[in-house]
Amino acid sequence: MKLKYQLTFAVLLGMMFATLLILMQRPWEAYGSVNVANEYLATSTGSTSFANYRVIQGPSGIGSLSPAGTRVATSAVTALGSVTITNTGAKFCLYDATSTATNGEWATTTIACFKASAPEGTYTFDAEFKKGILLEQQSSPTVSSWASTTIMYR
Numbered sequence: 570m571k572l573k574y575q576l577t578f579a580v581l582l583g584m585m586f587a588t589l590l591i592l593m594q595r596p597w598e599a600y601g602s603v604n605v606a607n608e609y610l611a612t613s614t615g616s617t618s619f620a621n622y623r624v625i626q627g628p629s630g631i632g633s634l635s636p637a638g639t640r641v642a643t644s645a646v647t648a649l650g651s652v653t654i655t656n657t658g659a660k661f662c663l664y665d666a667t668s669t670a671t672n673g674e675w676a677t678t679t680i681a682c683f684k685a686s687a688p689e690g691t692y693t694f695d696a697e698f699k700k701g702i703l704l705e706q707q708s709s710p711t712v713s714s715w716a717s718t719t720i721m722y723r
Contacts, residue, residue: 658716
């Protein structure tokens with residue numbers, strides 16, 4: 570009989586310990602769908618403050634500023650989360666920003682090109698690129714001709 574009470578006490582003690590561990594994790598305090606430092610940053614193409622191109626980099630991308638006030642490609646890894654097109658406009662492309670130089674020695678990998686008739690919506694990538702993301706607008710630098718987009722990156 571004494572063994573039965575000891576076993577019951579041990580099981581109850583184990584259940585209380587497991588409950589305490591769960592409560593210490595505070596599951597009722599949700600801070601969003603990502604951990605701190607894994608959240609995405611956002612930029613939009615609704616501004617003429619840059620030329621037909623700019624390099625988008627996460628916070629670790631130091632990069633020097635080009636004459637147009639944009640960053641140039643560095644060795645900073647940048648993750649592209651998604652591109653949301655809210656209004657269609659001229660064609661634009663995203664590249665792994667190996668370089669902004671137009672030179673055969675500086676190969677640039679195409680991530681995606683969106684036609685002027687690309688449907689509005691969110692395009693998810695969730696991919697990492699080596700030196701930032703080069704956004705190239707393939708029309709004159711006027712807001713009225715560009716697609717209105719939001720680019721999520723980190």
